[in-house]
Amino acid sequence: MSDREFIPVRFAVLTVSDTRTIADDKSGDLLVERIKGAGHELSAREILRDDQDAIAARLREWSNDVHIDAIISTGGTGLTGRDVSVEAHQSVYEKEITAFSTVFTIISMEKIGTSAVQSRATAGVANGTYMFALPGSTSACRDAWDGILAAQFDYRHRPCNFVEIMPRLNEHLRRK
Secondary structure (H helix, E strand, O other), X not given: OOOOOOOOOEEEEEEEOOXXXXXXOHHXXXXXXXXXXXXXXXEEEEEEOOXXXXXXXXXXXXHOOOOOOEEEEEOOXXXXXXXXXHHHHHHHOOEEOHHHXXXXXXXXXXXXXXXXXXXXXXXXXXXXXXXXXXOOOHHHHHHHHHHHXXXXXXXXXXXXXXXXXXXXXXXXXXXX
C-alpha cells in the first residue's frame, strides 16, 4: 500500500480511422472505459481520418490545452500507406519516450509472437503533455493500458511514474 494519494490525470483520446465512427469505435471505447475506470478524467475525444497534417494539428492543439495532460491515439501505427499516426506524432514530439515502444513490443510478443514486429507504437512529450500512438486493435489498446499506462499514470506506483514528473516536463521553459 502506498502512502501517496491518487492524482487524476486529464486524458484526450483520438481515434485515427477512415471508417470508424463513435458508434463502432471499440478501441476508443476501451480506452475511455480504462481511463475513467482508473479514476482519471476524459477531457476530449475525437475521430480523425488518416491524414498526417490533421492528426499533427490536433495533437498540437490538444498539447496546448491546459485541460489535457495526456493524449492517446489509436490507429494508424502499422506499415500500410495510410498508416501515418507515427509520423504525425513524431513531428510534434519534443522528446520521444523510446522505451515505450520496446516495452509495448515485449508485452505484444507474449500475446501475438513475432507479429508484434508490425506495430510502430510510439510515445513522446510535447508542451508538457504526454502522447501515445497505439495500434487500432482493441487488444493492443488493452495491452498498452493494462501493461504500461495504468501503472505509469498512477501516482502511487513505485519506484517512479509519469505523474510525479508531470510538473517538470516544461521546466526548460522556466530557465529562459
